[in-house]
Structure formats: C-alpha cells, structure tokens
Amino acid sequence: MAKHFERKGRRLLGFNLQSWIKGFFGGNAGLSIVILFLICLFLVLEAVRFFPSHHQELKLSQKSGQEYVDYVIREADEYQNLVSFTNQAYFQELDARFGIERGVVDSFGVFQGMIEDDAGDEMDGLEEARDEEDPAALKEAEAAYQAAVARIVNEADRKMVDSFGRLAENDEAWRSVKEAASSYDAVEEEIPAFVEEAETKMTEGMASFEEAKALISSSGVPLKDLRSKLVKIAASIKDDAIADLTASARKEALLEGAEKVEGEAREAKLAEAGKIVIQDEFPFAERIKPIVAAHGDHVAAVATLREKIQEGIGRLPSEFSSEPAEKLVGKIRKLEPKFIEALDESIEESGQWKWDDEIDWVSSVTKFFFGKDWTTNSEWRQVYGFLPLFTGSIIISLIALCIAVPLSIGAAIYVNRLSTKWEQTFIKPAIEMIQAIPSIVLGFFGIMVLGNILLEYSSSPWISWLPGFPITERLNMLNAGMLLALMAVPTIFTLCEDALNNVPRSFSEASLALGASKLQTVNKVIVPAAISGILAAVLLGLGRVIGETMVVLLVAGNKISMPEWSAGLGVIAQPSHTMTGIIAQEMGEVSSGTLHYRALFLVGLVLFTISLTINVAAQKIIKRLGNHA
Amino acid sequence: MTETSVTTDPAAAPSVASNEPIIAIDDLSFSYDLGKTNTLRNISLEIPAGKVTAFIGPSGCGKSTLLRCLNRMNDLVDTAKVTTGRISILGQDINAPDVEAIELRKHVGMVFQKYNPFPKSIYENVAYGLRVQGIKNKGILDQAVEESLQKAALWGEVKDRLDSSALGLSGGQQQRLCIARTIAVKPRIVLMDEPCSALDPIATARIEELIAELQEDFTIVIVTHNMQQATRVSDRTAFFYLGELIEYDETQIIFGNPSIKQTEDYVSGRFG
C-alpha cells in the first residue's frame, strides 16, 4: 500500500526544518521575556535590600548622637544665612554711600601691594641708604625707588587696580590715588592723609551699621563652637561603632592573611589582629554621655544667640541709600520671627531627643520616601530622602505637559481636520522630525542658548510679571520643562493624530451637514469621540518626559532640595534635581553593595514602577473608553 | 430667547411662490479634479417644493454627487469644483461668493446612507443642530427634541431613555434618530442618500412611512437603488446615467411609460 501522508525532508535530532525555525523564533521571544524577568528581579532585590541597611544607618546616627548634633547644625546653618545676608547688605550700603572712598582705599591698597612686590629691591636699597646716612647714596636710592614706583603706578592697569570699577567715573579721585601711590613711602609705611581721610569717613559713616553687623556676627559664636565640638564627638563615636561592627570580620581576615605569609610580616599581622578587641556590645551609653551632657550648653548658646541677634537686627538701620541693601534688610526682618520660632522649636525637640529610643523599620521606609534631604558625599552623615527628587521630576513633567499638551493637541487637530493636504505633507514630518534631535543636543542648547535667553529676557517689562520671572538661575525647572515639552510634542502629536484619525469621517460629515462649523465639529464631536486616545497620548507623553534623563541632568540645575513653595507658581523658575538625573549623576561614584548604591537602585525601581503604571493606565484607558469607530 | 429669533424657523426663511421650484439646477457640470474630468455634465432640473423627488441610476452615475452639491458637502473635497452652471435654492445661487455653506446647510439637511448618530445621548444627538446655533434654553431644546422625535416616529420608543447612548439603539432606530436630528433644525429641504440601504425590510418600511409623513413639512430629495421604493415614496423621479440626466418626470411616467429607451431598460431591470 502506498503511503500518502509520509513526512518529507531531512530531520535533525528528531526535528525537521519547520520545527527548528519555529523553535528559533519562539526561543527569541522566550529569551527576551526571561531577560526582562531577570532585570526586574535584580532591580527589586537590590532596591529592597536598601531598607535594612538604611535602618542600620539610621540606628547608628541616633546612637552616635549625630541626630542630636543635626539640630545644632541646622540652627547654625540658618543663623549663618542671616549673617551672610547682613554682610551683603552692609557692603551694598557701603558701596552706595561711600563707593568713591572705598574705591580710593582699595585701589591704594592694591598699589601698596604692587609696590611691595615689584619694588622690593629698591625698597631694600632705600632702607639701607637711610641707615648709612650717606647723602649721595641716599639720593641715588631715593631716585631709584621713585622711578620704580612711578613705573609701577603708570604701567598699572586701571581695571585691575580698581577692579570693581568704583572709580571708573571719577577720574579726579583716580588721579589722586595715583599721586598718593607715586609719593608713597613704602619703607616708612606712611599712609597718605588723603587715603586715611577716606577710611575715616567710611568707618564713621557706617558706624551704627557696623555695630549691628558685629552684634549679629558674634551672636552665634558659642553655638558654632558647640557645633564643631559635638560634630567631632559624634563622628568619632560613629567611626568606632562601625569599626566595632566589622571587628570580627577584620580579625578573621588578618588571621587568614597571616597564614599565607612568613616571618616578620606574619608577626605584624598577628599582632595587629591581637589588637582588635571584640566587644559584646559597643558601649554607646558610655560614649554618648558628653553629647547628652551638652544639652545645657546648647540651650545657653541658643539663648545667647536669640538675645543678641534680636538686638542686632533691631539696631540695623532703617534708611538706606542702596536699594538692594534695603531689600536684604527687609528680608532679614521678615525672616527673623521665623528664625526665632524655628530656634525655639529646635531646642524643644532636641530636649526631648533620646539616644536610645527604638527606631522601627517603618521609619527606614518613611524616612526614605518622605525625607527632604539627599546628602551622600558628606563625611558627616548620609541622608537619603527621595521627596525632593520626586517633586523635581513631577514639577518638571507638569511644566512640560502644560506646554506640550495644548501645542501638540492643537497641532494634531489642525493637521487632521483643518489643514489642506499640502500643509499636512510638511507639518507632520516636521513635527515627527523633532524626535530625531538627540537629547544631548537639546540639553546643550538648553544650557548655552535657552538658559541665557530666559535669563536675559525674563526681566523685560512685558513678561517680568509672570510667576517666577525675572529668572535668577540660568538652569532651572522651567528651562528643562520647556525642552522636555519639545521632546514630548512628537509623541503626543502622533498619538493624538491617530486618535483623531480613528474618529469616523461620518461623524464630522453629520455634524457639518447640521450646519456646524469646522471648529464646532472639532470641539463637540471629534475631540469627545477621540478623548480616550487623546488622554492616552497625554499619559504616554508623561511617561516619555518622566523617564528622560539627559536633558534634566544638564539643564534642571541639579540642586537637591525641596522647592521653596512660598514662591507660589514661581517655583518653576527654581533649580531642582530629578529621579533620573540623580541616578545618572551618582552611579559613577558608588561602589556595589553600599547603601548609596542600593538607594540609587531604589530610585530606579520607583521610576520603573511609575513608568509601568503610566503605560498600563494608558492602555486601560484606550480599552475602557474604547473607540467609537 | 423667543422662538422667532431662531434663524431656522421656516417662517423666517426665504419663501418661494408655490408654483416656483424650490431647487433649480441649471446646466450644472461638476468635477472632482479641478475641471479635468466632469463627474456631472450639463444637468438641468427643477425640484418642486413639498414633493418627494427620487434620484435613480446605476452605481457611479453621480446621484450622490449631485445630492451633495445641493448642500455643498462637496466643499470638503479640496479639488471639487462646479465647472459650469448654477444651482438656485429658494431663489438664491448657492455657489455665489456671499453664500455661507454653514447657513445653507441649516436650510438643506441631509440623511446619510449609513446611520451615523454621534456617540452621545439620544437627547444630545437631536439637540446638536440647535446647540451649534447657540441655543441653550432648556425649554426650547426640550420642546424641539420631543417634536422632532415625534415627527421621526421614534418618541414612543425612546422617551424613557433620552439620556442613554444613541449607539444602543437598533439600526432602524438609529436611522430614524438621524432623521430626527436633521429635522430638528427645521430645514426646508431634506436630502436622503439611500437612507434604507443598511436596514432590514421592516425598518425600511417604517422609514418609507416616515418619508410620506415628512412630505407635509419638508421638500425631500431621495437617492435610491430600490425601484419599488422610488415608486412607493416619490412624486417625481430623475434618472441619471454616466453623469448625465437622462429623463426627469412624474414617477408614474418614468416607471410606466418612459420616453427614453435607456430609462425603460433601467427601470425594467434590463441593465444597471
């Protein structure tokens, strides 16, 4: 009997060609799934292990007293802010009132320095000649000295001597300074009366301000001293505690190493290993005592600060010649009550602080997600607070969407419904072309061009009323948001255009036939019918923007701190850091397995979760609301 | 807002003497490609007011094209152009530069071959034409919706579910909703392009009944492929072939005793 259905073709390992090809493609698909799974697994494992280490770090910070010292540090930092505002105001005012005098004194000082540096030999000669009392030699030496001084003074660059240009508009004063410098006797160090007068005028004129400034500067001295003392203690406790934690491991390693070497090296290793004491428990209670005992000093230092600074601020002048100085002092006066309140709060909280309160593991989670500081490269303490990064990413994305959504939806509507065929043929490819701009190029553009344009034109009167304007930082969230908007436009535009395209022609025909205008048709029929697609487009645009790295890294300003909400909508002009930016910036400096390394992975995991959620939501929306086609 | 301020009120619309045609097409040629080839050639035709006029002819002969010339729906095609002749509706040249297509369409409504209600509620579908004219008064809208649905013989079936989606209705109901939507703006003329071709025989019969009733208030122009339907609903019939008007007369004459051989062949089913 003939076989009709016999399998044909050569077989390899029991499979024919068809099966092999099928297996190849199936294998590829399977491989990508397995790789995805492995990446997710790795990400989750690395990220989740952040929490135990973080918990450990938090416990150490508490038991070593760093947590307490942080109160002192924060107080001192805020105090330092006020001091620097005061100094700025002082010098602004000084410049405004005694600019010429200051110019005279400073320029003369520069000449003085130049003479001492460049005419040193002539000065020595003069001094010698004077001692020897030989009139001829003296004359010669004097002549040489004067010639050198004259040369120095005449050759000096005016811009370098009067480096702040205080005398730029006052040639007379400049000439006087030059004359004074030419006839200056560097050996006797006799300051000319003209310069001395200017100096006296300055000191007398600024006397009351100076006094207030000195009061403010001195008010925090005890607190600053206390800070440096406590910082040292806490840091040494922590270092020792860490050494203790790793003691047994180090000892083992040394002993093991000793086995491998001979003679003296071996002896040395054994001796070192012998020195390592393994304690049952690190004596935190003993070591923390000086910090606990310092609370009294702390309260006293803050009391001094409080009293003196209030007096100092009270004595600041209330009339100014300089507008910036007036503003700065106004700012100081406004900050004062908040500063005092914060001091009181800080003292109260630090009074209740305990070194041995139990820290539960939940706080290692909440301190990460709600912490407002991210400090990694300080020797003092590592702090991982995710909130400023998250906020930065969200604000930048919102700025980008606020710009990109109307732009791209408008463009999509125009291209899809209102434009002529001819316009379509170039608008669509042009918008899609934006995608071809590498993000590094955009970032470069943001730094070199857009930042400067914003900086320069944001103060022009017809836009300076906008929130956050005039802009003071070249790199900020608005700048980054604008560039990201540009990157989001093609995504949103293309998807929106698809969504609009999916709305059946018959809807717009029906609407037009009822006497609706094209615009009414778009608003009342087409957009509502395409709304699910449009929403999905916006969401995917958000996903695009939130995951973008290069532009934000370059342009957002990379300042890790919570935005100053008091600026209202103006926060958009502040610099910030982002989730993506921090990973890109810091991954180079972390070593595997450290707390910092895991923190970055955790940020990555959060980012991944956000992107995933956005994508799933977009798909759900499309499915749920569906297309009415 | 009072009823009289609504521009679609027939009383306010321009009127023609009863013996004058409501639509007068004179030597019309029309092209979809800027005049290179004429899809319609030298068509002259007068459509009387208050009657039902049927357009018949084999597929591709230009019936829909002519119909869409009457409310200038062809404006949507960038390259469409009337090459010669003119169309007057209510005595006015509708392609004159001072005519606004949007205004024209308020007087010349259209019902499409495939029912196409908006993905909105039944109520909003019917109210749409009035809303785009800026009417917001709930009383006027309610009244217009009820009146139009009643005229479209749909009120009884939907009055309890006005707020539910129009897409939940049956095909026949959706087509009647489209008719209601069209007549809600009170046009003088209703153009229908094969309104029953997507419907089953029962739904078709209901639409045909409806056309007979609507005839009292509106001038109707209907395109159909169905000879029986043309005889049942229309007063006059125009037969087109390859973009030309072959014969135009009373429906009985066209189907009973046409004067041109081509017409006779077509209506008796020998070609087409």
Ligand SMILES: Nc1ncnc2c1ncn2[C@@H]1O[C@H](COP(=O)(O)OP(=O)(O)OP(=O)(O)O)[C@@H](O)[C@H]1O
């Ligand atoms: N938008 C358009 N652009 C270009 N040509 C068109 C367009 N619409 C129709 N045509 C052409 O015009 C001619 C007439 O088409 P039309 O739709 O008017 O025919 P019809 O008589 O309605 O046919 P049917 O009975 O099949 O609906 C056809 O050759 C068609 O290909």
Ligand SMILES: [Mg+2]
């Ligand atoms: Mg047709």
